[in-house]
Amino acid sequence: MTLRPRDAPPSATLSRRIEDAGLNASAPPQQALVDGWLLRLSPGKAKRARCINALQRGHLSLDILLARCRAVFASASLPLIVRITPFTQPHDLDAELASRGWHRFDETQVLALQDLKPGPLALPAGQRLLPVDAARYAEVVGQLRGNTPEQIAAHFERLAASPVRYQGHLLLDTKDRLLACGQIALEDGLAGLYDIYTPLEQRRRGHAQTLCRALIQRAAEQGARHAYLQVSDDNAAALQLYTRLGFVLAYRYHYRSETPYVE
Structure with a gap:
């Protein structure tokens, strides 16, 4: 079967743009650069806001660089974890950490939906955004996820200080019951879908699909040409949903930690 353009894998250029947009969208106020590595130190729950992103090949030896990072994370009372992507520098960092016995966890896919087209927003009868x-x-x-007050406060702090404009939406029924919720983060023609969540009692009713279609449409109306999102490898239901919506794999990433990671 010949793939339509929107079904083809994203180009390397688009994937790189998506990675940069994701970094901007997840930026917490608490971060620092150490020899070309971006250290994120949010007390919130999202790992992408409390990890190392190895952006550049620096001048320090790996032992010295890790020691400095370890001290920074310890001062923030956070575990030392490294996010590994196709763009990580140096390119052999993952293999080097593996050889040192660092634990690999949270395999994640970054998916893309290309060539968004504006159109009318149609919701099922009795639902509103x-x-x-x-x-x-x-x-x-935060309450849906069972987060602590500190984690909820850190999430708000990150959203409020973000260099990227977030737009949160609740999908409600006629009795104002929450059916699903989600956010879009818009930057330079890209729309990131974040924090898509359906309350337990509302699952398997198509609400997440309705919400995602609505968010994508809202993004297209505001000039977004492509959408992206991140989903764990073990989230089969979400992967099926996003495949039905037309998302395709852009790239994968995972994390490594010195000791087994505990939430």
């Missing part, structure tokens, strides 16, 4: 501010959204999704 409610925009909410960052404080409300962090509280709603």
Whole structure:
């Protein structure tokens, strides 16, 4: 079967743009650069905001660089974890950490939906999409996930300080019951879908698909040409949903830690 252009894997250039947009969208106020590595130190739950992103090949030896990073993370009372992507520098960092016995975990796929087309927003009868501010959204999704007050506060802090504009939305029924919630983060023609969540009692009813279609449409109306999202390898239901929506694999990433990682 001949692939349509939107079904083809994203180009290397688009994948790189998506990675940069994802880094911008997940930027917490607490971060620092150490020899070309970006250290993120949020007290929140999202690992992408509390890890090392090895962006450049620096001048320090790996032993010295890891020792400096270890001290920074210890001062923030956070475990030392490294996010490994196809763009990680140096390119052999993953193999080197593996040889040192570092644990690999949280295999994640970054998916892309290309060539968005604006069109009318059509929701099922009796449903509406409610925009909410960052404080409300962090509280709603945090409570659904069972996050601690500190984690909810850190999520709000990250959203409020983000260099990328987030738009949180709640999908509600006629009785204002929450059916699903999610956010879009818009930057330079790219729309990131974040924090897509369906309450347990509302699952398997198509609400997440309805919400995602609505978010993508809202993004297209605002000039987004492509959408992206991140989903764990072990989230089979979400992967099926996003495949039905037309998302394709852009690239994968995972994390490594010196000791087994505990949430």
